[in-house]
Amino acid sequence: MKKKLVSLVAVALLAFPLLASAAPVKIGFINSITGKEAQIGENLTNGAAMAIEDLKAKGIQVDLVKEDDGGDPKNALAAYEKLVTRDGVIGVVGPYTSGCANVVASRADQYKVPLLVPAAAKEEITMKGYKNVFRLNAPANVYSSVLMKAVAPYKPKTIAYVYAATDFGVSTVKTAQENAAKMGLTEVANEKYQQGQPDYRSSLAKVKAANPDLVFLVSYDADAILLMRQAKEIGLSPKAFLGAGAGYTTAQFAQQTEISNLVISATQWTDDVNWPGAANFALRYKAKYGKEPSYHAACAYEAMRIMVLTASTTKSAVKLQAGLKAGVWNGIMGPVKFADYGGFTNQNNHPMLVQQISNGKYETVYPAQFSKKKLIYPFKR
């Protein structure tokens, strides 16, 4: 009996390394599954899961190790360190929020395990020259610049900012101010708020008193709905509401037709854009999860696809870094290439889209080569 057991163990020990060497490529995925950002996190989870499924269908096996950061940079860093030291992954996709991604990025060169950021917008993430940090989505400055380019032909004069006191909010507004200065816009109000409050009326009343042409908003999730409801309540009616990503690009927001109509927002992705597979991705996503995919889902899908495709041919972290740096892809996020330009390193120069809500539906209105509809200006209740 004892002998049998020993021989069994011996066989298992012998067999295990063989199994390990034939094992699929190991990739980490850090995301906000719980916490304040969980709703958007779910979109990333679903997008990444669809990518893994599609790759499996093509015969590419992957061993995905998922970690939750709860939206907290401290947890994100711990997750990354666990993934690279204990799980031995050769590449990591994530984290979602700018705060988390920025902290993790600062350690990627130390461990030399490539990090592919799918949807975090803070510019700094790819501005420090880190060799092992790659970003698929366009950084925060593009959110504001593309929105302002879209309304520039209508010659607005003044602008007010209303934004969440988060990394994304502050950095987006900072670059928006630079872009506004270039366009000759005068800043008439600047309201930074703490998330999750029930009452933003006083801040919005201040903005209304300043009577701006443009109101530039940065909010996550349900705060966007709250702000727009209260804006309607107090009768704030500028020539255009410009929503920079996040809360203004969710299906839940669009469905609140009473407050969402004609709101303009910048996004990384829409389902009516003419990039290969985008429309089909949206259809399959809706069929599988019963809701519209946000741009985060598309970003996570494409980031996971690129990471796994590259990792499955390179097999080691060092070669993966070189593979990501050299490769070009063309998928649901349009052409992707990680390039060095304008102070950025390994940054995909992703063209952002401007969309406007019309009766609960997002319609791409800018740039002209990607859109079928025209922007409606000025805003009307």
Add this chain to the structure above:
Amino acid sequence: MLLFLQALLSGTLTGGVYALAGIGMSLVFGVMNISNFAHGDLMMLGMYLAYFAFTLLHIDPYVSLVMIMPTAFLFGFLMEKVFINRVIHHPHQNQILLTIGLGLIMSNTALLAFTSDPKILTTSYSSSAFNLPGGIFLSVPLVISFLITCGITAILSLFLLKTSTGMALRATSQNREAAQLMGINVAKMSAIAFGIGTALAATAGALIAPTYYIHPLAGHSFLLKAFTICVLGGLGSVAGAGVGGLIIGVVEAMSSTYISSDWKDVVVFVLFLAVLLLRPQGLFGKKGEQS
């Protein structure tokens, strides 16, 4: 001037709902000498009750209060009988751990059952406003909430002042042992107080639901507010909690208007500390009442 009036009025209206949350917590503390850390989660349950009454049964959130209040009272009453009364004579840390634990069970059960997607309760009047002369706008749902809060507070005061149960509750609040010696069933009073506290928390949740979003962790930000309100008004003082709620609502609105909404919590807590320095017993608390 317009901004000042707008801030004063919206602050008062929002403060009304804060007050209701604070009153429930203060009543529980007064009668039972227990800090209820599950209060915010009880508010969250009220929000979901209002949401499901609206989406599934098509009952207006304000009308659904008629169902929510007795349900929440019963829930609180039973919760006291099953859990809370076991720690009533125990040290404070045990009571705190128990209520935190109950709160965690509620919020995490809600997370599993309802997911972390925030739910939005959209009524026909969700973003409508009364337009006052001079360009001041008052949110319709907030005005209704405020009026209901006033009504409930008035009924509660009458109940506490005029009925024998109310007097027994106040007697228990003043001196538990003496009340017991006078033949008051203090165990029953505790259960009633906790039931009323729960009903008020759930009502506050239901009242805020049409103007806020409904999320399993939404109660947490209100828990801290309810605590601040209770301590500011004087722990155990129902009138104090009412006034405390209004003060916090107005101070928040004023500091967003004149400083920055980013700073409103700082202003609230600086004021809170100042009150505690000058009147450690709170605005309406009696000296040495809770020893």
